[in-house]
Amino acid sequence: MSVTRDLIEADDSMLGVLLRQDPELAEILLAERRRQSTTLQLIAAENFTSPAVLAALGSPLANKYAEGYPGARHHGGCEIVDVAERLAVERARDLFGAEHANVQSHSGSSAVLAAYAALLRPGDTVLALGLPYGGHLTHGSPANFSGRWFDFVGYGVDAETGLVDYDQVRTLARTHRPKAIVCGSIAYPRHLDYAFFRDVADEVGAYLVADAAHPIGLVAGGAAPSPVPYADIVCATTHKVLRGPRGGMILCGGELAERVDRAVFPFTQGGAQMHTIAAKAVAFGEAATPAYAAYAHQVIANARALAAHLAAEGLVVTTGGTDTHLITADPAPLGVDGKTARGRLAAAGIVLDCCALPHGDARGLRLGTAAVTTQGMGEREMRAVATLLAEVLRGGADAAAARNDVRDLVTEFPPYPE
Secondary structure (H helix, E strand, O other): OOOOHHHHHOOOHHHHHHHHHOHHHHHHHHHHHHHHHHOEEOOOOOOOOOHHHHHHHOOHHHHOOOOEEOOEEOOOOOHHHHHHHHHHHHHHHHHHOOOEEEOOOOOHHHHHHHHHHHHOOOOOEEEEEOHHHOOOHHHOOOOOHHHHHOEEEEEOEOOOOOOEOHHHHHHHHHHHOOOEEEEEOOOOOOOOOHHHHHHHHHHHOOEEEEEOOOOHHHHHOOOOOOOOOOOOEEEEEOOHHHOOOOOEEEEEOHHHHHHHHHHHHHHHOOOOOHHHHHHHHHHHHHHOOHHHHHHHHHHHHHHHHHHHHHHHOOOEEHHHOOOOOEEEEEOHHHOOOHHHHHHHHHHOOEEOEEEEOOOOOOEEEEEEOHHHHHOOOOHHHHHHHHHHHHHHHHOOOOHHHHHHHHHHHHHHOOOOOO
């Protein structure tokens, strides 16, 4: 790669430093910035953070080693970063109405690992949504620590509606008497009945863990029901709809606070990433504003509009629609499987994921509206997105022509207008 003059002139001060010191890596970063600005970002787990969040991530807090917690660090010189972490914790507690928040988890998976470490012992039985129905790797995959350390039992969804089979959940809980029940998914587009899961957990004497990595940003904006009043522990990510830095967090009641904190550090993690924690504090502050609440509701309005237009174009939208930012759909009626569809769309500049479809070996598409809503797109643009997507899958538009149409659309809605 070579750095060209137009890249340097178009650059800002931080990348300008990198351009001078390490032009090879700088051009990689600039190429990624161009990719994000010229293609359609429909991955359900992605979003565009604010410039303020990016500023915190690139701050001097990245230099500070801070093992432990505020007021009880294993390193000196933590007076300032202690203030940053306390602020992040306070904002998280206020935003979600939780008694305790741990903001040190490096990822959603790290948060789930800590939750299990706080509540379980190897060999314990756990009831969770099965992987073929949208369960996460940390919900019992044999390739993951969860499937190796614990005995997972998977519940599923109704074959006709695609909705969680709540009767099966209760039956399996009564049969297996799990130590914990997990409610949450990476590919379930509907709200979960947290009160039901709480009732079943109480009946069988189980802990309830809510894996709210996807909906937590909607919860923050008052656009989705909160698991906090029902779950013993809520695990979440701070990116996705919440629009913060990549990372995780844990919410719980005061009685489990010490166990959760010890499960994060020193049991599963080392030093806290203080620049990321500061960026989380920024995101929590942004999510407490009326503007963010409006954004969260628009995310859902866009997802519902996109789901309806995709169905009108011939895709089969699972569960018949969505309550959230997330849509899963089968492109088979358009003559392609999920994997082929993802590749064809990627060539046209439409970036999304594949996912398992319930009750079959076929793979479908998983897409979301968090990023495009951040860019300012609305329901009108969702119709255009659905039309573009369907034309590409039907073969009615070649990749080059479709990519130009995509570029024209996203140019109207740049992720960082400034």
